[in-house]
Amino acid sequence: TTELSSDFDSSPTVESVEDNPDGGCHIYRNGYYRSSIAVVEGILEVNIIQMTSIQMTESQAENSLVDFVVTCQGSLPTDVCTVVSDPTCQVSKSMVCDPVVVTDECLLTIRRAFEEPGTYCINITLGDDTSQALASALISVNGGEPT
Numbered sequence: 001t002t003e004l005s006s007d008f009d010s011s012p013t014v015e016s017v018e019d020n021p022d023g024g025c026h027i028y029r030n031g032y033y034r035s036s037i038a039v040v041e042g043i044l045e046v047n048i049i050q051m052t053s054i055q056m057t058e059s060q061a062e063n064s065l066v067d068f069v070v071t072c073q074g075s076l077p078t079d080v081c082t083v084v085s086d087p088t089c090q091v092s093k094s095m096v097c098d099p100v101v102v103t104d105e106c107l108l109t110i111r112r113a114f115e116e117p118g119t120y121c122i123n124i125t126l127g128d129d130t131s132q133a134l135a136s137a138l139i140s141v142n143g144g145e146p147t
Contacts, residue, residue, distance in 0.1 A: 041075050042074055043073075043077055043132065045073040045074065046125075046133040046134060047070065047135055048069070048124060051137070053065070053066055053141075070124055070126070070135065072133060075128055075130075076103075076106055077127055078129065079100060080100050080125070082110060082122065084120050087121055118141060119140045120138070120139050
């Protein structure tokens with residue numbers, strides 16, 4: 001028999017049954033549990049607000065460098081991933097992830113290299129321990145000049 005204590009709470013009752021493979025017995029466990037849920041804001045929105053080509057000397061002209069200025073709303077990110085794909089955004093060509101330190105407002109400059117001229121789909125994902133948010137853009141790289 002069991003007795004309920006005078007400080008009975010309305011927590012859900014848990015009953016579990018386990019098979020004991022050695023003796024063929026069942027073990028019954030009864031009890032109460034509590035759980036708490038923490039609601040976090042997360043990263044709500046990401047926007048690419050500017051794309052700027054970095055001018056390089058002729059000896060450095062192997063790769064075209066582009067700076068992406070990105071803003072976000074919500075919590076501050078701890079990492080950024082950039083996926084460069086074909087213009088249809090179906091075939092991934094490269095992926096780079098880096099940790100970031102953002103202090104007061106979410107404003108990041110992300111520099112990425114492009115090996116050859118062409119049109120690319122860019123996916124920039126900002127993340128933290130609890131959330132991720134994505135922004136996408138098409139970029140045309142013509143000898144270092146994004147359009």
